[in-house]
Amino acid sequence: MLLRVLSQNVNCSPVITQTLLETKAKEYDIVLVQEPYWGFLHNVLSSVSSTGEEYLGTQIHPHWTLVEQGGPSCVATYINKCLSPLQPKLCTHLVNHPDLLLIAIPDGQRPLYILNVYNDADCTALHYLNARVHVLPAIDIMMGDLNLHNNIWDPAYSHNDHAVTELLDFTNSLGLVLLNTDGQPTHVPHARGMVRTSTIIDLIFVAGRIVEAPTTIFFIDPDGWLLSDHNPLLLSADTSLQLPPGIPRIERKSDAEQMFFADCVLAISGLNPTPPLDSIEDTQRLCDTIFSRIDEAFATHATIPSINQRSKTWWNNKCSLALACFRETRSREDWRIYRRTIRKAQRTHYDTIIHETADKQR
Template identity: 30%
Template sequence: MSRGPDRSAGGVVKDVHIFLQNVNKNYAHVDYVLESLKDNFDILFFQEPPWRTIRQTVSTTSAEGDDVVGAPKHPDWLYMVRLPTDGLNPCVMAYVHRHLACLRPSMRWDIIDYWDIFVLSLFTFKGAVNLLNVYSDNAHTTINLLSQEVDSLLALAHMGGDFNCHSEVWDPACSLHPLVVQCLLEFTSDISLEWAQPSNPGLTYIPHNPDLAGSMINLVFMGLLSERSDLLRLDPDHHGPLDHVPISTLVPISESKIRISRIVISRESPEEARFFVDLATGLWALTVEDLSSPDRIEVAAVAVAEIFSLAWNAHAKEVVVTTCSKSWWDN
């Protein structure tokens, strides 16, 4: 019998246990994980899941039957995946244990509609808890997309996946810090997440070819939900035949609130109108007669910046982004 999620004395689900792995389209391994981890985990986040013909079903047009295509299914797990579009198979999917049905787990394609990003929402008495499953290819497509869509994201409690991103920040054997890493770190900072170091550090990608070096490209980012240091662990016991090491994460979902704020001027608001009036007035009154030297250009630039700063500070206000917000610009 499944252990069920950890609950408080009042029956409130306190945390969820997430198993995360790039399964490299290995159908047999996913089938094994579904059965072997049904009593230990609440959510399975997979990258590069298998997608193949499972069986044939009765057809009115073919004697051989119609193909039933997909990933493995199991009676204890809710199967959640975006179906293929334009010939592109899904690169991320989730299995949610049926004992979490009370939290109404939902795929949120309304937030980001992209086949390499999976947003899972759980609805607690304090509101939605949003968890992100990510696969980013070698061209860093998903990282770049997330950076562009930061204003549309809800508050997140967890973001994990295969980022295909090498950096000295999380891999002491790596001397690189490419621009895409800075892009990723700025994005996570904007949504108040931090890279979570496993309590048992090690490589997360171990190539089968012994001539190739291992690395740390499977990552988890979490909010400041707990001071405990044992929330995240590498899980070599369930590594299987794959070259990606699973990551096990315990995510608190009810003991703390996530608070994210931004200083904004709401679009099409009276404050925005007054901001533009003050800005135009200040710039119109600015006297710039001589820009013939670097020093004079710098003086003019400082004056323009001061006008923008005064107008902004006069009309901007702090907005707290909650789990129900749709944009940093919400009132």
């Protein structure tokens, strides 16, 4: 299957993270976030406080499975629920660091390993990786904010950070190849008219077999930054991952269900006159015929559902329009309008759920 991965530093913004999770669920399988928001989400019931206790964390979403270390950290990984049958796993026994997340997706005899990296100014994550390079598996994809400058990936940059040698030694030892060598910026100052030049500090390294695959596509989205100062890194790579076939179903109380019932009635009524039932064999043949026609009707109207939680999302058309308006103008005012729009949509959505739940319990 074609694995689609997005990586972006979101500058600790819950709005940027929410936007990615809402708008990219049908486009990407994995979202790697650096510097995610961590803080107050909502109050939860408490035995010691009438107002409840603060629940701290980062964003979750019904379309995605959040993978995190637990507690404040500089990385978070979201795995699309469509990959749930593959049972991706967090490999803390191999990499256990607040600035790193290593996930493994089972793929036959050898898992596919994806590493999400945030490397701070002290190169804490890089030092950790180099100290454990002898126990690490063969990583297939490494993406994130490396915070390192070098003219290998940024020809316009004259100063080379001393830790680059350490990074290249690490990637070479694992057989990883750098993809973004075209000089396209990934880090752009917030004030886009500033004299400060844009730089390349968000990098992607992949295994050699991924580089050589003709279907591998990598690019940097210069328009996908929202209000982050980092452009998203986007990767599509053909893998040997195979999703197990889903089970066809017919949604209850749907048009498909009504058509299924109608086809069953039509098929069974077509058996008139009823065949003679003079023996057990006659009865068995009739039953087999009925079940066969029901199976045919089911196969006609059943579909394989997308894997998702049952809860509906709060995103609506007004959110989409507000986001499109901001992307068109890139103005702070339209960003504020967008934030107000999604907050109103969330409030309306969850108020409706609360009222519906309260009505059911009466």
